[in-house]
Structures are given as structure tokens and as C-alpha cells.
Amino acid sequence: MRMSRTYVPVLRETPSDAEIVSHQLMLRAGLIRQTAAGIYAWLPLGLRVLQKIGDVVRAEQERAGAAEMLMPTIQAADLWRESGRYDAYGPEMLRIKDRHDRDMLYGPTNEEMITQLFMSETKSYRDLPKTLYHIQWKFRDERRPRFGIMRGREFLMKDAYSFDLDEDGMRASYQAQFRAYLRTFAALGLKAVPVRAPSGPIGGDMSHEFHVLADTGESAIFYDAELENISIEDPDAVEKLSATYAMEEEEHAKVTDCPVPAERLLKRRGIEVGHIFAFGTKYTEAMGFSVQGRDGATVHPLMGSYGVGVSRLMGAIVEACHDDDGIVWPEQVAPYRAGLINLRQGDEACDAMCETLYGQMRDAGVETLYDDRDERGGSKFACMDVIGLPWQVIVGPRGVKTGVVEVKNRRTGEKAELSPEDALAKVLA
Amino acid sequence: MRMSRTYVPVLRETPSDAEIVSHQLMLRAGLIRQTAAGIYAWLPLGLRVLQKIGDVVRAEQERAGAAEMLMPTIQAADLWRESGRYDAYGPEMLRIKDRHDRDMLYGPTNEEMITQLFMSETKSYRDLPKTLYHIQWKFRDERRPRFGIMRGREFLMKDAYSFDLDEDGMRASYQAQFRAYLRTFAALGLKAVPVRAPSGPIGGDMSHEFHVLADTGESAIFYDAELENISIEDPDAVEKLSATYAMEEEEHAKVTDCPVPAERLLKRRGIEVGHIFAFGTKYTEAMGFSVQGRDGATVHPLMGSYGVGVSRLMGAIVEACHDDDGIVWPEQVAPYRAGLINLRQGDEACDAMCETLYGQMRDAGVETLYDDRDERGGSKFACMDVIGLPWQVIVGPRGVKTGVVEVKNRRTGEKAELSPEDALAKVLA
Incomplete structure (x- = not known):
């Protein structure tokens, strides 16, 4: 699902009226x-x-x-x-x-x-x-x-x-x-x-x-x-x-x-x-x-x-x-298995790689939330962390040049730079 | 699903207070x-x-x-x-x-x-x-x-x-x-x-x-x-x-x-x-x-x-x-794809063939309602017709002897005596 099509109003601040x-x-x-x-x-x-x-x-x-x-x-x-x-x-x-x-x-x-x-x-x-x-x-x-x-x-x-x-x-x-x-x-x-x-x-x-x-x-x-x-x-x-x-x-x-x-x-x-x-x-x-x-x-x-x-x-x-950063969903009930973060929405190369990956993830049966909004990277990271999907796949202009994306495991925090193919395999495993 | 485990209170008579x-x-x-x-x-x-x-x-x-x-x-x-x-x-x-x-x-x-x-x-x-x-x-x-x-x-x-x-x-x-x-x-x-x-x-x-x-x-x-x-x-x-x-x-x-x-x-x-x-x-x-x-x-x-x-x-x-006999569900919304009728519940050969077929249908992904109740054949036929599943597979003592079951298409009324394997293939088609 594209973030731009669904409705995910993430809040930066903790609401003061929520006790637990x-x-x-x-x-x-x-x-x-x-x-x-x-x-x-x-x-x-x-x-x-x-x-x-x-x-x-x-x-x-x-x-x-x-x-x-x-x-x-x-x-x-x-x-x-x-x-x-x-x-x-x-x-x-x-x-x-x-x-x-x-x-x-x-x-x-x-x-x-x-x-x-x-x-x-x-x-x-x-x-x-x-x-x-x-x-x-x-x-x-x-x-x-x-x-x-x-x-x-x-x-x-x-x-x-x-x-x-x-x-x-x-x-x-x-x-x-x-x-x-x-x-x-x-x-x-x-x-x-x-x-x-x-x-x-x-x-x-x-x-x-x-x-x-x-x-x-x-x-x-x-x-x-x-x-x-x-x-x-x-x-x-x-x-x-x-x-x-x-x-x-x-x-x-x-x-x-x-x-x-x-x-x-x-x-x-x-x-x-x-x-x-x-x-x-x-x-x-x-x-x-x-x-x-x-x-x-x-x-x-x-x-x-x-x-x-x-x-x-x-x-x-x-x-x-x-x-401290947000929810860490167990895999069985996570709203999506993976989040796909486009760090520079509107950049032709980033958009193209994201679209390709998004299609591949969908074809492989990986439920994916694609953050395709025109927002800063820091805001997208914080947003995806608080949502707490098990995996994050991050596409940025630097990686696109060398053909790699970053994959992050939300629970362990472990990160790896991988080819899109290997990233997909990791998320699927 | 076995009829004995679920709740399907079929009525023989048309309720008088139902207008349409x-x-x-x-x-x-x-x-x-x-x-x-x-x-x-x-x-x-x-x-x-x-x-x-x-x-x-x-x-x-x-x-x-x-x-x-x-x-x-x-x-x-x-x-x-x-x-x-x-x-x-x-x-x-x-x-x-x-x-x-x-x-x-x-x-x-x-x-x-x-x-x-x-x-x-x-x-x-x-x-x-x-x-x-x-x-x-x-x-x-x-x-x-x-x-x-x-x-x-x-x-x-x-x-x-x-x-x-x-x-x-x-x-x-x-x-x-x-x-x-x-x-x-x-x-x-x-x-x-x-x-x-x-x-x-x-x-x-x-x-x-x-x-x-x-x-x-x-x-x-x-x-x-x-x-x-x-x-x-x-x-x-x-x-x-x-x-x-x-x-x-x-x-x-x-x-x-x-x-x-x-x-x-x-x-x-x-x-x-x-x-x-x-x-x-x-x-x-x-x-x-x-x-x-x-x-x-x-x-x-x-x-x-x-x-x-x-x-x-x-x-x-x-x-x-x-x-005139009941509902004729379109396949996409039928509660089950097939009904399996055991004409002589309690008869060892009939029960055995039904259990085998039921398992095979389930393994093949055919949603099946198995009428395993201790009722007369005529009552089971009428019941399955009014429920209106697209296919009926009927197992009776006569067929069991020669290794055949009857397959009925609810919409056309077409019937065929087939081996259990061919019956399964027909229902799957």
C-alpha cells in the first residue's frame, strides 16, 4: 500500500491525555x-x-x-x-x-x-x-x-x-x-x-x-x-x-x-x-x-x-x-511485513528503484507499506519506527548510485546494505 | 466442515411469515x-x-x-x-x-x-x-x-x-x-x-x-x-x-x-x-x-x-x-464449493469412503460441507438442494461396492457416476 493512498496520521509528540x-x-x-x-x-x-x-x-x-x-x-x-x-x-x-x-x-x-x-x-x-x-x-x-x-x-x-x-x-x-x-x-x-x-x-x-x-x-x-x-x-x-x-x-x-x-x-x-x-x-x-x-x-x-x-x-x-522508538510488532500481526522508505521522493532514480522494488515485493507476497510521501528522511525514519513493521527497506540517492538499499530489522536494529535482490530475500526469510 | 460440528438447521417447510x-x-x-x-x-x-x-x-x-x-x-x-x-x-x-x-x-x-x-x-x-x-x-x-x-x-x-x-x-x-x-x-x-x-x-x-x-x-x-x-x-x-x-x-x-x-x-x-x-x-x-x-x-x-x-x-x-428446490449459489459466494453426502452413516464402507474423500477434498482446497449426520438419504438430498452448493458428491452402499460415487451439479442437475478421483477432478474443474 502506498502511504499517499492510505491514511496514517502519525504523531510526532506523545498525546498528553494518553496514560499508558x-x-x-x-x-x-x-x-x-x-x-x-x-x-x-x-x-x-x-x-x-x-x-x-x-x-x-x-x-x-x-x-x-x-x-x-x-x-x-x-x-x-x-x-x-x-x-x-x-x-x-x-x-x-x-x-x-x-x-x-x-x-x-x-x-x-x-x-x-x-x-x-x-x-x-x-x-x-x-x-x-x-x-x-x-x-x-x-x-x-x-x-x-x-x-x-x-x-x-x-x-x-x-x-x-x-x-x-x-x-x-x-x-x-x-x-x-x-x-x-x-x-x-x-x-x-x-x-x-x-x-x-x-x-x-x-x-x-x-x-x-x-x-x-x-x-x-x-x-x-x-x-x-x-x-x-x-x-x-x-x-x-x-x-x-x-x-x-x-x-x-x-x-x-x-x-x-x-x-x-x-x-x-x-x-x-x-x-x-x-x-x-x-x-x-x-x-x-x-x-x-x-x-x-x-x-x-x-x-x-x-x-x-x-x-x-x-x-x-x-x-x-x-x-x-x-x-523507546515505538511499536515492535510480532510478525504474525504486523499491519505490513515491510516498510519501503523513499528518502528522496521526486528524484527520478530513487522513485524508479522504489517502484521496481515495490512491484517485486508485492509479487513475492511481501505485504509492503511504501512511504512515497514528499517528506524529509528523518521524519520518514521516525514514522516507520513508531509504526513498527518488522522490516524496513530504505532507498536513498547515495545507494541508488551503487545499486544498494539498506535493510533494517526493526526489533534488533540490525542494518545491512544489500542489492535489491538480496534485500528482498532477507525480508522474505 | 462436518455438518455434525456446525449448526445448519434446515427447515422442510416454507415458513409462513416469510413473504419473499x-x-x-x-x-x-x-x-x-x-x-x-x-x-x-x-x-x-x-x-x-x-x-x-x-x-x-x-x-x-x-x-x-x-x-x-x-x-x-x-x-x-x-x-x-x-x-x-x-x-x-x-x-x-x-x-x-x-x-x-x-x-x-x-x-x-x-x-x-x-x-x-x-x-x-x-x-x-x-x-x-x-x-x-x-x-x-x-x-x-x-x-x-x-x-x-x-x-x-x-x-x-x-x-x-x-x-x-x-x-x-x-x-x-x-x-x-x-x-x-x-x-x-x-x-x-x-x-x-x-x-x-x-x-x-x-x-x-x-x-x-x-x-x-x-x-x-x-x-x-x-x-x-x-x-x-x-x-x-x-x-x-x-x-x-x-x-x-x-x-x-x-x-x-x-x-x-x-x-x-x-x-x-x-x-x-x-x-x-x-x-x-x-x-x-x-x-x-x-x-x-x-x-x-x-x-x-x-x-x-x-x-x-x-x-x-x-x-x-x-x-x-x-x-x-x-x-424450485432451493438456492443455487454462484460459485464465488457459495458457503462451500461442494457437499459430501453419506447415504448410510454408520455403515463401515460408506463412512470409510466418505472420510477418505473428505480428506482428499480438503487437501485439494475444495471447501466441503460433509453431511455426516444419521439421517435418511431423501432428507439429506433435499437438505443439500435447498442449501444450494455448486456440487454434490454422493456416497452410497451400492456405489461403494463398485468403487463409484455420484457427482451432481446443482445448477444443471447433471449427474455422473465416477471414481472418487474423477469426482474430485470434476468438482475442482
Whole structure:
């Protein structure tokens, strides 16, 4: 993509109203802009990252056997009256009256709706088990939105819902999602710790939160150092992780007799990016959903729900992956793989080499952001650093004369002068 | 995907409350379900089609030089007060009060928001021209939602916005979108007619609607038969189409002296799926957006906006592409390319052949829906026909004995008994 065609309003200065580094850098790199309190527009680079995170989440959901669907953002209040949550939910629920004065709401979560959708045409044990998920915008009317998209009001979430016939089935569905979460965070280049969690307003007694480790994280977590030795490739990783001590500070404080010896107890800061629950028949009973079991008797299916903050993950990635000059994207979610910098736009030789390279990079499948603007070199360097693409290819008048370009690795800072062919090979490697 | 893992609640009977064929078939094929008046959930097959339509729209927007971003669904009312549209918009706008009693709304369109976002960091002629688009859920609180997703309240729309320095630029941006629309509808397998349109509440004097031809279409359009001879590959197609007579019935009725001879004037039924406008400085003036022009003087950029109903397109495709047995998807947007039917689930030989074929189809990149449910053959045939995938591969006990499967083309009804290898080759061709 040519910078001149897309919209990347990079800021030189750190916005004074942004308190945390991910918010600062997401503004500076031109990824997002606030349009109302806690509500953000995703500018072209930000949207690309959001889509890539969504793709990773999607791939791991599919691998776990979940089927994607899409529920609407606006729900009827009556649905929430059936479960009893309409009155219970509090002021974070955005309540709406439509033109016919019917009570509606902007969905903060979808347990009721998925149950309603699934129960109306599911009558037999043969239709179970099933896990359905969607990636959709949610709204929670935070009293005090802050930290950019980390605690915004309109946010993108993946929520999955499992339906099973019995406890063993529910446990298996829960573990499949648990494993999918471990794989998702690893694929995003993040280190995540599953923490035993109180189940809160969704209900149920099996629940974990997933915290991405970052020095700037909002919460403190305590865990057994042994946890770091468990590989997610281990077929028993989920069981082992579930059995290993890990608590958020508030819960840890309630533990009177911590089973972990002090020297093995780690305290780290984390950002909550996922939360999974198994709550059995809470909604299926309240909403009257039953199916015919194998033995002919009717049973209420057992459910679990599994959330990941897709937009929040972007903030967590930036918190975990940046340096003094800006963002340092993991390759899987970088908005582009490479930036192509023309140091003298308008110079015939520089323009020609850039155009040739840009075409070659595109043909080779390298997603490239070409800075073809008429700006000074120093400004283009700073801009590309703050954006944080994994590779930079720099074309200047001096190099053009000897047929070389400079390739810079954003993470290591390593630079090399190479022929355009070798530069392309390096970026591709 | 295995039917047992996904959720495809196909209906045998035509729902009595669905008035038009696309609504009936989208319900019967298990693509959508209503969750509140005019609000729908997209079940797994429906979502796949929606995503594929979105991909086609996206590809043609990129080709036209537009950059993708994503604006939020909830907007501040103050933004609309700036343009004067907040009071003007009427009861179709879903108005909301948040917990701090601030006036918000669910965006029905985004002229104000894109102007606000773009103007705050665009100061010079060097930043223009630019066309930005997003694909996002919109809400219009229709008094009487009907016809399924064709006139729903929450719907998915692609809206693009162009910013130019002068009239010529605006005209070029308008024509680029015009061409992108022609390409989009052709790529979706649809025949669309661009109709000169009154510009309505968005304002401006250059405007076209695009109507997909379907016998069951909601509106009547009149056009010069010459229009059908213009190829969209013609570099002057946009100019030629713009110059060719085409009007919706209501506008045509106002024309006192139709320039088309009666024998060349066609009347067809159509479904409006797109609407484009060029309205100049209407919003940039109202909102105070100006940039420094080439000559140093400040100018208000000229805008256009370009909408396509992405979810509505699905309805239009079903209206245009079905037969008595169900939907007949164009290949580009079919939820899967092939359906694999196991006529005797549980029979060892049938299951084995299906599993082998399913793996081979997946490895060959054929998106396949495998009906692995324990149902009768007749029910599976009817189900696959109503779903309307381009190809069906049928495995039954008789064929398994002689090593053949049946391949059926959904559109032509043509059937052939083939070896599994030849069946795969046919589906791939």
C-alpha cells in the first residue's frame, strides 16, 4: 500500500491525555482515533492488525472444533428478562428504546441469545455436543473509560458457547477452549498465564482468566514458577496448568495457606485478555432448554462460555512489544511485513528503484507499506519506527548510485546494505 | 466442515411469515434466524456467504484505490448536530442515551464521522485525493421491517468516502467507485443496472443507484436496451452507462419527453443494492474542513459517498439465483464449493469412503460441507438442494461396492457416476 493512498496520521509528540504506553503508541502510530468517550475508530493500519488478530483467533477456534456464526449487536431486552439478567446487569448495559418504545440493548455478551437460537431447533442428544462462536462488537458503558482501547466502551470480542449433554462433555469442551486460548496467545507472540478465577456474574464453578505478561499490566498475578516449564505442546498441558497455582492478587490475598513455597512463587504484572467459564445448566434451565437424552429422558444441556478481547489484545500486544522508538510488532500481526522508505521522493532514480522494488515485493507476497510521501528522511525514519513493521527497506540517492538499499530489522536494529535482490530475500526469510 | 460440528438447521417447510423467496430460502437453508423485529443472527452458512460477499466488495475497493478502515457503530449526537442532520434524520435513527445521559446514536451512515476523523489531521493539498471505506454494521429503525434481511434494521454496509481538491478530482473519484460497483456486481454473478437517482437527504447533484435485476425485485426500472450492450471491460463503460437512459419507475414517470424510442425501452424489476453520491462541499463547509490548496488559498475539499448493502446483496443473490428446490449459489459466494453426502452413516464402507474423500477434498482446497449426520438419504438430498452448493458428491452402499460415487451439479442437475478421483477432478474443474 502506498502511504499517499492510505491514511496514517502519525504523531510526532506523545498525546498528553494518553496514560499508558499502548494508548500513546496506538495514537502516535496512527492506528486509532477516539470519536467519543471510550469509542474508537480503527484507522487503516489499526484495522489490519485487528483483522490479523481475528484471523489467529479464528484459526484456533476452528482447530478446536468450534463453528463460526455472527449474532447481531442489538438485542431485545425480553431475552434478558428470561434469564433474570436484565435487571441484574447494572448501568454498564447500554439500554435503548426503539421507535416503537420497545426495550432493546447493545449486547455486552450473548449467553441468552445463543441459547435462544440453539434451543429452538435442537431437540435431541444427536445434535450435541456443539461449540459456536462469533467475533462481534460489544458495548459496555464503562463509567470511566480509559487506557484507550484497553478499557473502551465499544470493543471487539470473540465469544464462544458450548453445549454438552453431561459434565464430562462440558469439561472436554472447556478444556478444548482452554487449549485453543493457549495456542492463540502463543501464536500472537504473547506469554499468557491461565489464572483460576471466580466466576462472577456469568455464574458457574469452573473458570479461568488468561493474563498476558507485561511490565505495564494492570493487575498483579502470583503463580508457581513451575508453570513456566509446562509446554503448550504437552498433550496434558491443560490439566497440568489447571493444577498449578496461579491467582490474581485479590484472590491470592484470600488464600490463607498458599501451597507454593515462597522461593517458587512468582509475582508478575498481567493484562487480562481472556475469560472462560463452565456454568452448566444456569441458562438452559432458566430459559427452558432441554433435549432428549440417549436414554429417552429429557436433560438440560450444560454450557460454557469463552471470551477473548480481540481489540484489547492489540493493546496487550503493544504493551508487551515496544521500545523507546515505538511499536515492535510480532510478525504474525504486523499491519505490513515491510516498510519501503523513499528518502528522496521526486528524484527520478530513487522513485524508479522504489517502484521496481515495490512491484517485486508485492509479487513475492511481501505485504509492503511504501512511504512515497514528499517528506524529509528523518521524519520518514521516525514514522516507520513508531509504526513498527518488522522490516524496513530504505532507498536513498547515495545507494541508488551503487545499486544498494539498506535493510533494517526493526526489533534488533540490525542494518545491512544489500542489492535489491538480496534485500528482498532477507525480508522474505 | 462436518455438518455434525456446525449448526445448519434446515427447515422442510416454507415458513409462513416469510413473504419473499429470498427470505423463505434463507430461513429454510439455515442461513439466518430472526432474533428481534428486523434483526437477524447469521448462522454458520449465512456468515460464510456474508464474508465472501465482503471479500469481493473489499477486493474491488482496493483495486479502485480506496483504503479500508473501521468506524465504530455508536456515534455522538453532537457530531450530527454540526452537520444539522441530527434533527433532520427522523425516527429511523436509533437514538440512545448513555449512562451519563449524553445523546448518542447507532450510526445509519458516516459522512460526519469520516469528515471529523479526516479533517483533524489533514491540512494540505498534498494529502488529497483520498478515498476511505469501511464495512460495518448500521442500524436504521425501519417502521415496518420486512422481507428478512432485505429490509432489516441492523444491516451490514460498505460505505466509502472520497475527498478531492476540485470538481474534476471528485468526478474521477466518483467514476472510480462507479466502475468498482460494476465490477463488484459482475464478480458476484449479478446483472446490475446503474440508474440515475435523485440524491435525497445526503445532498448533491451527481448520484446513481445500482439495481440487481430479478423478477421478484421490489422496484421497476426503465432503461434503454442499448445499456445491455455496454461491456464493463470497456474503458469508457462508466461514461457510456452514465449517458444511457435508466430510471426508476417513480423518476421515469416524471420524464415528460423520454429520449428512448418505445421499442428500445425495457422495463425490468430490480433490487437496489448500491447508491453513490457526489455532493461536493456540503459536509466540509458545514463542519469547517478546509485545506491549503496548491496556490496557497484554502479550499473546502469536495466529497462523495458510496454505499453497498453487503447483507442486502445476499438477499439479492438469492432472489436472482434459485430454483424450485432451493438456492443455487454462484460459485464465488457459495458457503462451500461442494457437499459430501453419506447415504448410510454408520455403515463401515460408506463412512470409510466418505472420510477418505473428505480428506482428499480438503487437501485439494475444495471447501466441503460433509453431511455426516444419521439421517435418511431423501432428507439429506433435499437438505443439500435447498442449501444450494455448486456440487454434490454422493456416497452410497451400492456405489461403494463398485468403487463409484455420484457427482451432481446443482445448477444443471447433471449427474455422473465416477471414481472418487474423477469426482474430485470434476468438482475442482
